[in-house]
Amino acid sequence: MENRTIKMTTPLTKEKIKDLNIGDIIELSGVIYTARDAAHNRIKENYENNRKQPIELEYQIIFYVGPTPAKPGKVIGSAAPTTSARMDKYVEMMLKQGITGMIGKGERADYVAELCREYGACYFLSIGGASAMIANQIKDVEVVAYEDLGTESIKRLKVEDLRLIVGIDSKGRTFQEEQVKKYKISK
Amino acid sequence: MTRIMSTEDLIPVIAKLCMDACYHLSDNVIGALKAAYEKEESPYGRDTLKLLLDNAELASKEEMPVCHDTGMAVVMMEIGEQVSWVGKPLEEAVNDGVRKGYTEGYLRKSVYLDPLNRVNSGDNTPCVLHTEIVTGDKVKITVLPKGGGSENMGTFTNLVPADGVEGVKEFVLKSVLAAGGKACPPIVVGVGIGGTMDKTTLIAKKALLRPIGNRNPNQYYKELEEELLEEINKFGIGPLGMGGRVTALDVHIEYYPCHITSLPVAVNLQCHSVRQATIEL
Incomplete structure (x- = not known):
């Protein structure tokens, strides 16, 4: 690989992530939280109505994931990132509440890179569809809010060496944009 | 009887x-992902394809999605x-x-x-x-x-007959480019041309059922598939949009007769894990 591999442990403060560069491979351990469309929508409603959030968001990392049910004897079913772009509209609201990173797949709106720069946050890429392997990097799962949302509930995950690539760094640079340019063949 | x-x-x-369908990828799909791995030049792209192949093997062995x-x-x-x-x-x-x-x-x-x-x-x-x-x-x-990732990137348009094959090519390429890494490439691109709106989208979906590597038997559409595949793989999007040579595993076109005033086109995308299972009773 072109870039370095770095082991990191949550919580990720702005200080810890400020020197990360796009393309760095991260092996992340510690506690992270899941949230997707439906949970983000509820967090937004709380935020707009000054209600207490179900989890403390400061310095937290949000993984956009909705796992399959765990088979007996397993901690979790298959789990891998969903399309991040659907959560773009919630990013600023989440950053204002102190999250420092998001994990997902795919490109995001241009303003997300600008927001990462402004708030000193990162967007991490995981591998969409590598769900059986990623499940092995999740060691513990607990539903902490919105159980009624099923797979979309907010879950506290304990991860060990969760493999990520820095997709947008706190300087506002975008990994995918730079890589795609390298391999594009112009007419 | x-x-x-x-x-x-x-x-x-x-x-x-x-x-x-959810646990086991077919030999056809595994073969296509292996060929993509051999062809890919981007280190991130190769790494991604290797992970996807390892993941498919693990899922099948453990009978998990x-x-x-x-x-x-x-x-x-x-x-x-x-x-x-x-x-x-x-x-x-x-x-x-x-x-x-x-x-x-x-x-x-x-x-x-x-x-x-x-x-x-x-x-x-x-x-x-x-x-x-x-x-x-x-x-x-x-x-x-x-899954939603690739399905949500599907597109439909009613071109006018004057747009012709160039209009069709432009629409397909534009659709794949807009989907980028979000549709979980390397993708299979299902294209439906002709029919009425409902028929166009249905044949685009049915195009995804054809094994990777099989061409349309009609020579004209076979060549169009090959041309589009080559053009798509020049985009540089690569596996999961991480940059690379392999953005599509294949392009499958199905066509159907249409009205004298019509030229409808639908694009239905399929992610790298082409999951399907078939039985005949």
Whole structure:
């Protein structure tokens, strides 16, 4: 690989992530939280109505994931990132509440890179569809809010060496944009 | 000769197809991903493809879903005209099978009963069922669990006849470019050309059922498939949009006669884990 591999442990403060560069491979351990469309929508409603959030968001990392049910004897079913772009509209609201990173797949709106720069946050890429392997990097799962949302509930995950690539760094640079340019063949 | 079949017998069959499709990628798909790995030049792209291949092997061995998004189940049935059904209504039996497969197979429940007042059905029903009456006395069933990542990137347009093949090419390329890494490349691109709006989108989906590497038997469309595949792989999007030479595994075009004023085109994308299972009864 072109870039370095770095082991990191949550919580990720702005200080810890400020020197990360796009393309760095991260092996992340510690506690992270899941949230997707439906949970983000509820967090937004709380935020707009000054209600207490179900989890403390400061310095937290949000993984956009909705796992399959765990088979007996397993901690979790298959789990891998969903399309991040659907959560773009919630990013600023989440950053204002102190999250420092998001994990997902795919490109995001241009303003997300600008927001990462402004708030000193990162967007991490995981591998969409590598769900059986990623499940092995999740060691513990607990539903902490919105159980009624099923797979979309907010879950506290304990991860060990969760493999990520820095997709947008706190300087506002975008990994995918730079890589795609390298391999594009112009007419 | 009439062949009497019971819809009840379909329930365990469809349940197993749902599970098989989600747990095991076909040799055709594994072969295509391996070929992509050999061809890919980007280190991130190669690494991604290697992970996807390892993931497919692990999922199959452990009988767990290859991808957590086990989709909305699209069920396609070709029913021989000599078949006569007994038992509960066909659509009810098919949904019973989907319910059984998604519940007993620990697959994700990803279906909302109402697109605007979003309440989960809890068992991944209903499926989307397409039935077709064909000659003979056999029943062919295909289950295609369609995840949101690639399905949400599908497109449709009504071109005017004057736009011609150049308009079609431009629309397909624009659709794939807009999908970028979000559709989980390397993708299979299903293209439907002609028919009416409903037919165009259906043949675009059916195009995804053709094995990777098989071309349209019509020479004109075969060459169009090859040209589009080459153009798409110049985009540089690469595996999961991480940059690279392999953005599409294949392009499959299906066409149908259309009205003198029409030139409809639909693009249905399929992610790298081309999950489908078929049986003939």
